[in-house]
Amino acid sequence: MQEKEVAYSTSVADEAAPGETAVHLKNLKLQHQWDPNLPDEVADEIDEALHTTDKGAREGMAHELLDDSPYPEVRAAVPNYDEGGHTNTIRAWTIGLIFATIGSALNMLFSMRNPYIVIPSYVAQVVAYPVGVAWAKFMPNKQLSLFGRQFNLNPGPFSKKEHALIVIMANATFGGGAAYATDVLLAQRAFYKQSFGWGFEILMCISTQMLGFGLAGFFHRFLVAPAAMIWPSNLINCALFTALHDTRKPDPSKVNGWTIGKYRFFLYVMIGSFCWYFFPGLIAPFLSYFAWVTWIKPQNPVVNQLFGGETGLSLIPMTFDWTQVSGFNFSPLIAPWHAIANTLIGMVIFFWIVTAGIHYSGTWFAQFLPISDSSSYDNTATTYNVTRIMTPEFTLDLKAYEEYSPLFLSTTFALCYGLSFATIIALLVNTGLFHGSELWVRFRNFGKEEEDVHGRLMARFKPVPLWWYGGVVVAMIAIGLGLVLGYPTHLDWWAFFVALIIAVIWYVPIGIIQASTNIALGLNVLTEFIVGYIQPGKPMAMMLFKTYGYMSMYQGLYFNQDMKLGHYMKIPPRVSFSGQMVAALWSSVVQIAVMNWGLATIKDVCSLDQPNHYTCPNGRVFFNASVIWGLIGPQRMFSPGQMYVNLQWFWLAGALLPVIVYLAARMWPKSKIRYLSAPLIFGGAGLIPPATPLNYLTWGIVGMIFNKYIRDKFRGWWMHYNYILSAGLDVGLDLCTILIFLTIDLTGASFPDWWGTRIASGTMDTMGTAIQTVLTNGTFGPTKW
Secondary structure, eight states: OOOOOOOOOOOOOHOHHHHHHHHHHHHHHHHTTTTTSSSSHHHHHHHHHHOSSHHHHHHEEEEEEHOOOOOOHHHHOEEEOOEEEOOOOHHHHHHHHHHHHHHHHHHHHHHSSSSSOOOOOHHHHHHHHHHHHHHHHHHOEEEETTTTTEEEEOSSSHHHHHHHHHHHHHHHTTOOOOOOOHHHHHIIIISSOOOOHHHHHHHHHHHHHHHHHHHHTTTTTHSOOOOOOOOOOHHHHHHHOOOOOOOOOOOOGGGTOOOOOOHHHHHHHHHHHHHHHHHOOOOOGGSOOOOOHHHHHHHHHHHHHHHSSSOOOOOOOOOOOOOHHHTTTOOTTTSSSHHHHHHHHOOOOOOOOIIIHHTTGGGGGGGGGGOOOOOOTTTTSSBBGGGGOOOTTTSSSHHHHHHHOEEEEEEHHHHOOOHHHHHHHHHHHHHHHHHHHHHHHHHHTTOOOOOOOHHHHHHTTTOHHHHHHHHHHHHHHHHHHHHHHTTTTOHHHHHHHHHHHHHHHHHHHOOOOHHHHHHOOOOHHHHHHHHHSSSTTOOHHHHHIIIIIIHHHHHHHHHHHHHHHHHHTTOHHHHHHHHHHHHHHHHHHHHHHHHHHHHHHHTTTTSTTOOOOOOHHHHHHHHIIIIIIIIGGGGGGTTTSSSTGGGGHHHHHHHHHHHHHHHHHHHHHTTTGGGGOOOHHHHHTTTTTSSSSSHHHHHHHHHIIIIIIIHHHHHHHHHHHHHHHHHHHHHHHHHHHHHIIIIITTTOOOOOOOHHHHHHTHHHHHHOOOOOSSSSOOOOSSSOO
């Protein structure tokens, strides 16, 4: 069952004929022409190597450029050779499945909390290391047989590759948080008060997860094999493998004078992060949303709208809580500086300037509503009562809707839909302009792609046949079709296939952005918009259409990220395939069990006043979206004559901006314009709401400091310690959060009341009551709808 590989390296420059070296360099230049992650100095080196007449110098440059990754981030974290070691062992499988179970269970539970916390896979990575070392030390060296296959209970020292397989299984199950399908089920169970039973829930979770797995295999050559698809979050895993398995001290001359080893540095950061989170997370909650201006004027709605951190625009963004910085967009130390810059540009333009202009001009009756939250309202400014317009069959009662109220949204929530329209179109146009020729070449030259050093090393292993992934896709389509037709979901069979086509069309454009920036853009609004027109008045149909049209793609991209980790760590592809599939199937069952436990056990779960913040923020947003798009429908919100019709202009904006950026980049190819990304400008801050500007602004500020200023000024330190710092901060935070949950939240205890627990809790920002015009009676809004 186990296999052992020896260290192995390869050199394309050594193997290539002199004339072929120039061809490799030309291909490298063409593939990275519009690559914002490629450093300017590397691009200059490629040009110099191509134009030099000194063949010896060209060969020397080719060695440096072709025999390692062109990206300093990858070179800092991933060795350019196969380090060897065991991979497919009973030790790796046992530890991997244990941590997949624990991690997916905790992430499911924490996804019901606001702000929700995603336990990253490097928590399992850190804890798995001493477990693996202990196994190697204490387990007997004994040969056993299982299902006709021989394996050793203790194959020797705990290897990096075994460790990597454990993390791959963890990533496949909880690396991106809870399974997205659980948000649908929370909306159905907690807000619609409807249940189809455990069988439906487990099969829906499995089919969306595994359908994404099959799609990930088909798009491997576009999103995993190319060197430009760096998947930044994997670099933290790779750096942490080195820190845990190699405790040597660095050369001070290469890391700006520092001498501390990676492992010791990681431990110090993790312990510090663990200890500190007790303050914003328990002892002094005001440190989390440090909106000190609102403490001065706690009952002034405009002050709380502008400076509030929970439901305001956070014009002075301050927090001392790593949860707020990394909770919605992951660690800011991962994303490249240009991705952060584009996100901040969009955040400032749309969620500061445009939002303020819309809100204070009274557009969309904004004076009666919060400036930023994820709830939906009726014309009395109270939460929209969906039961008043719904038939017993969970479809729209049109007469009741006309007698009740149109639906109103907070300013940022409404604007978020317009920005999503722009993002959807910008993705396709941007991909066609900047990546179209590259994708066509890869499609045309299937099996003959230009490989980087890591691809050449992986070529030694047997690939996974495409029909394996095809079999998974066919089986999951069959299960999904059975679910939508076998239960009263109101989703037609042809609409189910339309959803799958949408996932396939947008898979690569969204994957390119995520693989190069670590920022995930979604198809949620597109799927909601389409199903609202083709299956109007049917919220359950809308949620399932969105599940298979968006979430299968969303889950698939995390499988691609996992595949890239195996690529970096030189894990045989067939071993990665087995680990991902088994772990994903098992975690689907675990997450459904935990979700049902939480709904049955946690008091007042999913209500806004739940004392421990288990308000189900993602499920709430999903519910609100189903009301807007599924029950009421886009035709009553965004069609001509309706309140939010002007948001349709964002479709045009999304089509035009990528063209403008592309033409400008062609005219001035060496300027900073080439770093602009229309999809990120429109959609980088797409989680507002339930996220707030505070989350993105602090994320962006920290990210620019480390990934631009420190990276440029102290490159040696950054390459050696940056990803270790990120891992330490995240692991310490998550361990402390788990401890607080087990000792405080579950027991119903609370920290003693004092100034630090009271000062922020009484503001309109915290209570969600920052509204300029409060209705005491009557209604607002249009007289007909």
